[in-house]
Amino acid sequence: MIDRIDVDKKGVVCCTSLYDGRIEKVLLKQNMIIIYVCEECETTWLSLEDVFDETKCYSFMPYIESLGMYTKGEKPDWDSILKVVGHVQISEIDDIAKKHNISVYKLK
Numbered sequence: 001m002i003d004r005i006d007v008d009k010k011g012v013v014c015c016t017s018l019y020d021g022r023i024e025k026v027l028l029k030q031n032m033i034i035i036y037v038c039e040e041c042e043t044t045w046l047s048l049e050d051v052f053d054e055t056k057c058y059s060f061m062p063y064i065e066s067l068g069m070y071t072k073g074e075k076p077d078w079d080s081i082l083k084v085v086g087h088v089q090i091s092e093i094d095d096i097a098k099k100h101n102i103s104v105y106k107l108k
């Protein structure tokens, strides 16, 4: 488990892997599943619960490649693969942070 989570001024949850960007909600069109992806380092989590667990993250490209949505070496047609549907808000992870006793830091 991580020991802290950062939230920006607008209440958007930041990456728990490298603390370098915000976490986006990404809809995978092929299976209509939402995954969570850092906009900077592209660390990928499959659930909001997993965002708190450093052992449960993936690299985005190998992950979608493993699902057969992308073939290495080919130019991906992002519009047909995914849609960014927003950012993860603090209200969505508040309960999970409380449950695991994880401090929430509000960035200024």
Ligand SMILES: [Zn+2]
Pocket (backbone or CB within 6 Å): 015, 016, 017, 018, 019, 020, 021, 038, 039, 040, 041, 042, 043
């Ligand atoms: Zn990141």
